[in-house]
Amino acid sequence: MPSAELVGYSNLALYSAMAVFTVSMLIFAAYLAALGPVAAERGSKRRSRELVAAGNASVGSASAGSASARTPADAPPPADAVQAEGVPASDPPVGEPSARARKTGNIALYLAWLGTLLLVASVVMRGLAVMRPPWGNMFEFATAGAAAASLAYCLLARRRHWEWLGLFVIGPILLTLGLAMFAFYTEAAELMPALKSVWLVIHVVVAILAVAVFTIGFSMGIVYLVKRRREEHPPARRNFVETLPPAASLERAAYGLNMVGFILWTFTLVAGAIWAQKAWSAYWTWDPKEVWTFVIWVVYAAYMHARATAGWEPRKATWIALAGYVCVLLNFTVVNLLFTGLHSYSGLK
Amino acid sequence: MATQTPPRTPVTQPRLGPVGWARWAWRSLTSMRTALFLLLLLSIAAVPGSIFPQRSIDAAKVADFIASNLTTGPWLDRLGFFEVYSSVWFSAIYLLLVISLVGCIVPRSRMHWHTLRAKPPRAPRNLSRLDQHVELSYAGDVDSARAAAAEALRGRRFRVVSHDDESVSAESGYLRETGNLVFHTGLCVVIIGVAVGHLFGWRGDVILTEGDTFSSTLSSYDSFLPGAMTDPEKLPPFAIDLRSMNATFEDQVGGAQFGAPRSFTADVTTTEQPGGPSTQSEISPNHPVTLDGADVFLLGNGYAPVVTVRDASGAVLYQQATPFLAQDNVYTSVGAIKVGAARPTALAFSGFFLPTAEPTYANGPTSIFPDDRNPELALSVWEGDLFPANRPQSVYTLDTTNLTQLTKADGTPLLIRLQPGQTFQLPDGRGSISFDKVDRFAGLSARVDPGKELTLVAAIATILGLMASLLVRRRRIFVRVRPTDDPSRTLVTIGGLARTSDPGLGAVLAGLRTELSKGR
Numbered sequence: 001m002p003s004a005e006l007v008g009y010s011n012l013a014l015y016s017a018m019a020v021f022t023v024s025m026l027i028f029a030a031y032l033a034a035l036g037p038v039a040a041e042r043g044s045k046r047r048s049r050e051l052v053a054a055g056n057a058s059v060g061s062a063s064a065g066s067a068s069a070r071t072p073a074d075a076p077p078p079a080d081a082v083q084a085e086g087v088p089a090s091d092p093p094v095g096e097p098s099a100r101a102r103k104t105g106n107i108a109l110y111l112a113w114l115g116t117l118l119l120v121a122s123v124v125m126r127g128l129a130v131m132r133p134p135w136g137n138m139f140e141f142a143t144a145g146a147a148a149a150s151l152a153y154c155l156l157a158r159r160r161h162w163e164w165l166g167l168f169v170i171g172p173i174l175l176t177l178g179l180a181m182f183a184f185y186t187e188a189a190e191l192m193p194a195l196k197s198v199w200l201v202i203h204v205v206v207a208i209l210a211v212a213v214f215t216i217g218f219s220m221g222i223v224y225l226v227k228r229r230r231e232e233h234p235p236a237r238r239n240f241v242e243t244l245p246p247a248a249s250l251e252r253a254a255y256g257l258n259m260v261g262f263i264l265w266t267f268t269l270v271a272g273a274i275w276a277q278k279a280w281s282a283y284w285t286w287d288p289k290e291v292w293t294f295v296i297w298v299v300y301a302a303y304m305h306a307r308a309t310a311g312w313e314p315r316k317a318t319w320i321a322l323a324g325y326v327c328v329l330l331n332f333t334v335v336n337l338l339f340t341g342l343h344s345y346s347g348l349k
Numbered sequence: 350m351a352t353q354t355p356p357r358t359p360v361t362q363p364r365l366g367p368v369g370w371a372r373w374a375w376r377s378l379t380s381m382r383t384a385l386f387l388l389l390l391l392s393i394a395a396v397p398g399s400i401f402p403q404r405s406i407d408a409a410k411v412a413d414f415i416a417s418n419l420t421t422g423p424w425l426d427r428l429g430f431f432e433v434y435s436s437v438w439f440s441a442i443y444l445l446l447v448i449s450l451v452g453c454i455v456p457r458s459r460m461h462w463h464t465l466r467a468k469p470p471r472a473p474r475n476l477s478r479l480d481q482h483v484e485l486s487y488a489g490d491v492d493s494a495r496a497a498a499a500e501a502l503r504g505r506r507f508r509v510v511s512h513d514d515e516s517v518s519a520e521s522g523y524l525r526e527t528g529n530l531v532f533h534t535g536l537c538v539v540i541i542g543v544a545v546g547h548l549f550g551w552r553g554d555v556i557l558t559e560g561d562t563f564s565s566t567l568s569s570y571d572s573f574l575p576g577a578m579t580d581p582e583k584l585p586p587f588a589i590d591l592r593s594m595n596a597t598f599e600d601q602v603g604g605a606q607f608g609a610p611r612s613f614t615a616d617v618t619t620t621e622q623p624g625g626p627s628t629q630s631e632i633s634p635n636h637p638v639t640l641d642g643a644d645v646f647l648l649g650n651g652y653a654p655v656v657t658v659r660d661a662s663g664a665v666l667y668q669q670a671t672p673f674l675a676q677d678n679v680y681t682s683v684g685a686i687k688v689g690a691a692r693p694t695a696l697a698f699s700g701f702f703l704p705t706a707e708p709t710y711a712n713g714p715t716s717i718f719p720d721d722r723n724p725e726l727a728l729s730v731w732e733g734d735l736f737p738a739n740r741p742q743s744v745y746t747l748d749t750t751n752l753t754q755l756t757k758a759d760g761t762p763l764l765i766r767l768q769p770g771q772t773f774q775l776p777d778g779r780g781s782i783s784f785d786k787v788d789r790f791a792g793l794s795a796r797v798d799p800g801k802e803l804t805l806v807a808a809i810a811t812i813l814g815l816m817a818s819l820l821v822r823r824r825r826i827f828v829r830v831r832p833t834d835d836p837s838r839t840l841v842t843i844g845g846l847a848r849t850s851d852p853g854l855g856a857v858l859a860g861l862r863t864e865l866s867k868g869r
Contacts, residue, residue, distance in 0.1 A: 002602070186604070187606045188602070190611050192609055192610050194635065196612075259819050263812075263815055266812055270811075278635050280646075280648070281646040281648060282796065284543070286399075286433075291398050291399040294392075295395050299388075299392050302385055302388040305385045305388065308381070335399065341399075347605060347606065
């Protein structure tokens with residue numbers, strides 16, 4: 001019998017997280033507005049004082065190419081020790097945000113951290129209340145996935161100064177939490193027998209991480225497409241997009257995220273097959289959830305190939321990655337709610 | 350319009366012979382562009398299998414679908430939409446992909462083999478032309494600087510070679526291409542493993558009621574699905590005695606979770622070989638038992654009410670636990686009791702078993718909770734020819750073509766409601782039916798898949814290969830050493846060349862610079 005008191009606190013923490021995320025999202029939006037050239041000019045007097053620090057910031061986001069092998073932000077930046085010649089500089093300097101804009105971005109990120117901690121606390125308390133891994137139904141999966149996504153974003157944003165991405169990550173997270181609370185809510189209870197396995201931890205945790213990383217990669221992909229378009233057709237009125245890192249660097253960041261997501265997703269697929277062998281007697285039966293897991297894997301595999309093919313421009317490849325994420329969303333919503341199969345764990349009737 | 354058209358000279362194209370065409374086809378098939386197209390096609394082709402019911406999963410559902418979609422159903426059937434994953438078009442796509450894969454793996458393996466044995470190339474003359482480079486002044490002569498640079502690169506797991514006295518060439522990241530090849534080869538092996546499982550594996554399902562014993566032979570399975578190469582005469586001869594089947598359901602929490610299953614456990618006594626020692630064990634979801642190479646899973650359960658049918662003189666015509674199949678989450682179950690021994694004509698009962706009956710029957714016979722809190726049988730009675738023309742039929746339903754239903758005096762169908770311990774006297778001296786007690790049954794599935802270990806090993810290799818191919822960076826680093834005016838110092842230039850986008854290269858060069866600047 002789950003502890004009603006803990007469930008209450010868990011839900012309270014979830015509501016609080018939603019409130020904090022809402023404020024954080026609004027301030028992230030204000031940050032983007034403050035990044036705009038008009039606002040930046042107004043703050044340009046103050047900016048000169050901050051140039052040294054801002055220079056460091058641009059190096060941080062310039063090395064955002066991939067998720068592996070990077071220098072920690074506090075290490076001396078290698079750029080000043082290495083002269084890049086003969087090739088176009090990989091990342092021309094980003095327009096430095098004004099001091100006020102950076103302050104706004106910092107506040108928004110601190111609030112995102114606060115919301116994330118509340119959300120993680122909510123997930124932990126739910127787990128303690130039912131004494132099992134807290135991702136046994138759709139509500140719990142959505143909450144845990146949102147927690148993983150916001151945690152991943154906060155960690156990355158602190159290291160790489162991705163405050164400008166906040167609106168596009170915290171927004172979807174807030175939407176997910178709203179759906180979880182008001183459409184998918186399921187009473188705290190014990191697990192059904194098929195889920196009582198150590199693979200619930202291995203398979204589902206990796207799936208949650210994969211979805212979290214894909215989510216940030218998706219947002220990054222969209223920002224890249226917008227930025228790329230405005231680089232090709234410079235608009236008459238400049239806005240915050242012009243102050244974002246160059247499109248090529250955004251594309252590399254999106255690729256890095258999707259690549260990590262793809263590795264995690266491959267692991268999810270294999271771990272799921274091993275669990276299916278234990279639970280359903282066959283490692284692959286083309287159950288709807290298996291079909292869609294496979295479809296997502298194939299679409300992201302196509303993305304990896306498209307990006308490795310010389311003839312394909314990164315923009316087209318990015319569209320494939322976005323299609324892959326749409327499949328992730330369908331897999332979670334339509335497949336859970338409308339298709340009948342062995343993965344009937346939504347907890348909804 | 351134009352009055353003068355210049356005479357057209359046909360473009361001379363090389364004529365392709367059959368070999369030429371074959372080469373062209375092979376080149377096109379194995380190109381990355383085609384692979385990409387096939388991948389996208391595969392993802393789209395897999396989707397219908399999740400939308401339409403599949404015969405391999407639920408044949409009855411397919412029949413229902415066709416019956417309720419009379420125009421589209423048969424066409425979808427003809428086009429293979431109910432067997433997507435064995436359809437011609439799906440198979441064609443993945444077989445083309447496999448060919449494309451092999452056509453990619455073979456030449457790249459050959460190339461990689463040569464690369465692995467080759468030495469890093471000579472250092473370019475002007476290192477400042479490379480992607481990135483650093484310079485430093487080394488405290489030592491030219492030879493010691495060269496040795497120190499080579500040592501530092503070896504320490505970073507580079508393959509190092511000196512083609513002359515003033516340069517060092519180093520390369521690392523061979524694992525990237527190795528991983529890539531392992532990944533793609535692993536995928537092919539996964540497909541081989543799946544094929545082995547399909548050809549040599551088998552699956553047998555059986556419904557076993559409490560107290561019954563099952564011996565694994567071909568005829569004793571309720572359904573048996575052999576692979577194309579399975580020898581059904583050589584099944585492992587294990588036996589399973591179901592001592593009890595236990596199930597618990599949620600009754601503490603309300604809402605959608607009320608009545609959700611919480612545990613299923615089959616207590617069994619097993620013997621691997623006839624006459625061998627017997628073992629007591631439990632089978633539950635996620636915990637199969639392995640008997641003589643076959644894995645036995647608990648995949649279903651339900652109720653088997655024990656029913657006795659007697660004739661007018663009280664002689665027992667039928668007495669056994671009769672499985673009723675659950676139709677929903679609250680175990681509203683359907684089944685049939687066929688009494689062929691009844692005279693003058695055979696008797697049959699069909700209807701519902703309700704573990705917790707809703708007493709008013711306002712919506713017909715329904716159960717309101719999956720556990721047996723208020724069990725009840727609701728049966729209609731039939732007589733006549735049970736097996737018309739000896740057509741095959743399910744044990745859970747009646748073929749009523751040659752049966753007539755018994756009615757009450759007012760002409761309405763006779764409905765019998767029985768609780769455990771109760772007996773109903775059938776009209777006109779046909780005898781009686783008693784509901785003695787409720788047993789449970791276990792749906793067991795024995796399965797042998799000789800390809801699964803191969804598939805597992807290949808899948809793990811695939812993950813490792815994928816990680817290597819995406820996370821390892823292929824780098825070349827060249828060092829040139831040059832004497833300066835000061836004989837105790839040497840000018841060292843280090844240049845780096847990345848094969849793909851490589852944000853970490855700068856850090857490696859900076860690290861080398863720091864290490865060599867310190868001197869010894």
